Amino acid sequence: MGVPEVMRAVRIAEHGGPEVLETAEVPVPAPKAGEVLVRVSAVALNNTDLWTREGAYGRPGDPEALSGWRGPLDFPRIQGADVAGRVVAAGSGADEGLVGRRVVVDPAIYDAEGPDANPVGLMGSERDGGYAEYVTAPSERVHDVTESPLTDDQLATLPTAYGTALGMIERGRLKAGETVLVSGASGGVGIALIQIARARGARVLAISSGSKIDAVREAGAHDILDRARDIAGQIRDAAPEGIDVALDVVAGDLVAEGLPSLREGGRWVVAGALGGYGVTFDVRRLYLHNAQVIGSAMHTPAHFGLLMDLARRAEIQPVVAAAFPLDQAARAQEELARRLHVGKIVLRPRERSASGAGS
Incomplete structure (x- = not known):
């Protein structure tokens, strides 16, 4: 199946409540040199989605300033850090062996090369994320989990929550x-x-x-x-x-x-x-x-590699509390904010709501 020219995505054009989330038809991003294009199967929600949307992170010396994860956002921004999907195209210099493979994306933007680099940015905040049918990512941040017995929904829950957890455990x-x-x-x-x-x-x-x-x-x-x-x-x-x-x-x-x-x-x-x-x-x-x-802010590349090993062997069993179609992202975020669930909430960008809203 070829890659279409346009896709559905949920993005924000300003900070605010769930009402600032908008479903839009946007161009499918083209992978740059060293990047791959991932068709998103599932994207998990995190508290960082709420706080980025609200601008709740503050800045050094100004804790009340409206800010994304690491500073002012470039609007409009497609949210969503935690992506599981399948690679459908590779840019120049990217690992073409990933095309067709089932993958999880490490959403961190690091301050250096090497296994112990620190995260200084996040997909869905400092670059467009996975509240969309397609997303690009650097080839070296895309991990092949084709053989994992975990579902796509379960795999999508891993990057931020389990990556943060493993980072805490390693640093502790x-x-x-x-x-x-x-x-x-x-x-x-x-x-x-x-x-x-x-x-x-x-x-x-x-x-x-x-x-x-x-x-x-x-x-x-x-x-x-x-x-x-x-x-x-x-x-x-x-x-x-x-x-x-x-x-x-x-x-x-x-x-x-x-x-x-x-x-x-x-x-x-x-x-x-x-x-x-x-x-x-x-x-x-x-x-x-x-x-x-x-x-402890998230994980290092080495921590994420350990996490993907756990995923391939299914040594962890993520709990999925609920799944929503992409055009119900606002409802899903409201559910997350209520904190009545146990486990993780995911969006499925390939699904459409029964009403067809946003399609």
């Missing part, structure tokens, strides 16, 4: 036999953290509540802490010797409450601020116990 140097605390345990990153930490042989304490507790336990958590109750007291009850590593996407008051629970040489890894970005804690609990607070 989590080892078998250690005790780990996972916040935001029912979210996409939280479920990923539980699954990967459990696979590494760690004992997992997960913070959750209400109807989501069973799903969090099913993901592999050994103990569930109720976020509506005294967290520090529950940690003491569940792990009297303390925790070795905290994997935290909530921050806010949780840092002050939980930091004293770290064992000597413990590591508190932060990769989100769902509970607020203003944090106050007793710094004596840091230096007197040789503890570390570590920031």
